[in-house]
Amino acid sequence: MLNRIEIRDFAIIDEIAIDLHPGLSVLTGETGAGKSILLDALGLCLGDRADTSMVPEAAGRSEIHVIFDVSDTPRAQAWLAEENLDEDDECLLRRVVQRNGRSQAWINGRPVTRHQLGQLGGMLVGIHGQHAHQALMRPEMQRRTLDGFAGHGDKLEAVSALHAQWQDVEAEIRSLSGGHGDHQDRMDLLRYQLEELDEAALTEAAFAELEQEQRRLAGASEIITACQQALELLYEGDTTAQTLIAAAERALDPHLDVDTSLTEARDLLATGQVQLEEACQGLRQFADRLELDPERLQVVEDTLSRLHDLARKHQVEPEGLAAHAESLREDLHRLESADSRLLALHAERDRLLDEYRNAAMDLSESRRTAAAQLGARVDELLAQLGMAGAELTIIVDPDDGATPAAHGTDRIRFDVRTNPDQRPAPLQKIASGGELSRIGLALEVATADTAELPALIFDEADTGIGGGVAEVVGRQLRALARHHQVLCITHLPQVAAQGTYQLQVEKRQRDDGRTVTDVRTLSPDERTDEIARMLGGLEITEKTLNHAREMLERVG
Structure with missing residues (x-):
């Protein structure tokens, strides 16, 4: 879970600290207040490439700290232990970017590479929106999403075990028959x-x-x-x-x-x-x-x-x-004695290869069944999210001639058609940020019981929608928050009202004329005022305030 974000001297942010909680947290504020800048800063701590233009000239460097609780994230715990970076249940990520282009990163106080930040970040946070750090865009994550939804861990373990045995035999064959010339x-x-x-x-x-x-x-x-x-x-x-x-x-x-x-x-x-x-x-x-x-x-x-x-x-x-x-x-x-041993090893390799192929075929069949079920479920959710006619097709393409791998021989790809008259295209080629966010939301909701990422962030999940669909998006996010920590940037009051917590991003001008951004958690009364602002624009009437109270009360 993402516990805290601290940002110092980044773009128009002087210094802010945000404490986050379980459930659904919504970030609201005027357009241009700096909501997306928060995600840019977080992305740096999750392995994004540094952009020196985000470092204020007067500061000389930007610094971001992010604190996670990894007690319920075994994959991240295992990775941290393997890299000798573990530190109890708390994990501190730190990134410093200098104006001269130099960038430094730390995990639990130990220097690391940007690649290591990205590896760990991919296990802790999924960001859905118009940003580069999007876990579901990666083929391996699409495969993991499908496998998690299918729940066929025993089939995966069988394939992985046979692959490991096959690798051992291959290594001994190479040792006996190669490496020393004839x-x-x-x-x-x-x-x-x-x-x-x-x-x-x-x-x-x-x-x-x-x-x-x-x-x-x-x-x-x-x-x-x-x-x-x-x-x-x-x-x-x-x-x-x-x-x-x-x-x-x-x-x-x-x-x-x-x-x-x-x-x-x-x-x-x-x-x-x-x-x-x-x-x-x-x-x-x-x-x-x-x-x-x-x-x-x-x-x-x-x-x-x-x-x-x-x-x-x-x-x-x-x-x-x-x-x-x-x-x-x-x-x-x-x-x-290698000649006789090689004969035995070749026979063993052939046997293992046959068993591996059979296990891989069994895994492929399970994946195809799960792909159809997950695709149908996502299609239903997309229709509720205002994308009637949109369709997710999960392609499971076995390659029997491929070199054995621990996860099988399937090539898995998520193809999406956003409109009935369009041809399906790979998920990562969808152009609209709003559509991409809603597709990500639908996938996350459909796989909520099995998804591994503890924290999910949605940016522009409400782009191009409104009315009843916006309320559906909010409800789906709130439902998703029962299984994950969810942070959503939104412009819609219907979505904001569904939040467990609400943070307001404000832009102000200092005495020296510099524009800066602040973030604060809203009290219940302040939430009413903010949602009324989102409903009513410039003039906030009593009727608008009553409407805001009603929306919040209806959510409970």
């Missing part, structure tokens, strides 16, 4: 690559051991020299650590009874002497085992070079070659 060439390449990898590749642990061996062999000469130098310093030279520690022990021995602390120091030196001897023994053994082996070093380095070259060729790290080989082996196994 099937046999791909298998030959995999066999060659595996032969090359199996001959050379090492596991990650084996590769690490080989690298360690290379480092040890490459540094063997330096390591042996270091071990000999250490032994020379520690044990085997003229002045060594061992002889120095032994001399220190001897110097302390005569004085050990002086203090226990001295004994502890002497004992630590003795322990160090033992550890020193063990370290020297370890160095001798390590140096004896370590041999200079240039031939083995060359073999190891050549092996590592080949592994690095192979890794670059396969675009992996050298330690990952073995894992890469296993991945290629799985690809080869899958391709080697």
Whole structure:
């Protein structure tokens, strides 16, 4: 539901805020007061293209805020959640248009594109009139309108489920038979690559051991020299650590009874002497085992070079070659078994396609039945709305050769004939704004129980009508408001009297000479005065006021 509209610096609007309610709200006012400007502003927040000429020169930018309650709109809730734009049950749309042409949009405080605004707006509001944002003009919306009226959700789900299964099978067929060039060439390449990898590749642990061996062999000469130098310093030279520690022990021995602390120091030196001897023994053994082996070093380095070259060729790290080989082996196994798998998949695809076609035909038949019923119902309503002889023809055209789609293979089009002597034409090509509004109204009333849009706006629904037909239009709008929130711009008192709420749009001139528009919700007494104005023109008599009161009382 549309809860609030806030507009700042847009065309002749300085700043207004409109609170809206459930039921039927009517907007009235003198011609040129700015009623349609409100819809232009709302359209911006619903994804319409920005028009910089609507930005006042003095302001520099226009700003529009629209607040919706989406608690009863599951499609919008799902879309918001999918786009990570959800924010409880309230949804705030904001649009800013600069005079320099820059336009910005937000949903619940997060920046979005104009396309995203349009996607969400199409789920929240239907605008019927001489404006670009008209949901029923879109072929997909015509299909959804017909399907909603038909109530065959189970048939749609069956078609959609079969389509999803068919897509999965098609994707696997493409994966097995395409994407890598010729099937046999791909298998030959995999066999060659595996032969090359199996001959050379090492596991990650084996590769690490080989690298360690290379480092040890490459540094063997330096390591042996270091071990000999250490032994020379520690044990085997003229002045060594061992002889120095032994001399220190001897110097302390005569004085050990002086203090226990001295004994502890002497004992630590003795322990160090033992550890020193063990370290020297370890160095001798390590140096004896370590041999200079240039031939083995060359073999190891050549092996590592080949592994690095192979890794670059396969675009992996050298330690990952073995894992890469296993991945290629799985690809080869899958391709080697693909022939038999493909046969099974083609059979499965044919079966699913047959089931899909049957389900699509069943859906088409249901649509044709519903199309005739909806067309007849709309024709009755159009006659009541002053369009006797008008006819809506809903064309359901199955295309058996079309690629399967989730919604079936039907092309659905709403054709309208507004006069008996005219040929039917697509709904979006109807020229008269008034006729288009009444056709939209008739469709909305006929599908009121099933339509998904929570808010409907009618502009010029009363163009070219009057008298009893105008009262019928008002009643139909009021009936529609039992299922939707309805906002109607009207010039007719018969329509205005049917409103649950009435808002008056007024144009005034400020002290600086600038013309601006204001909007206010009318009290019961003010409604009487406004409807009397609509009835009586310039001079409002008591008789006119009584007539206005009678109209309002008759509606109750």
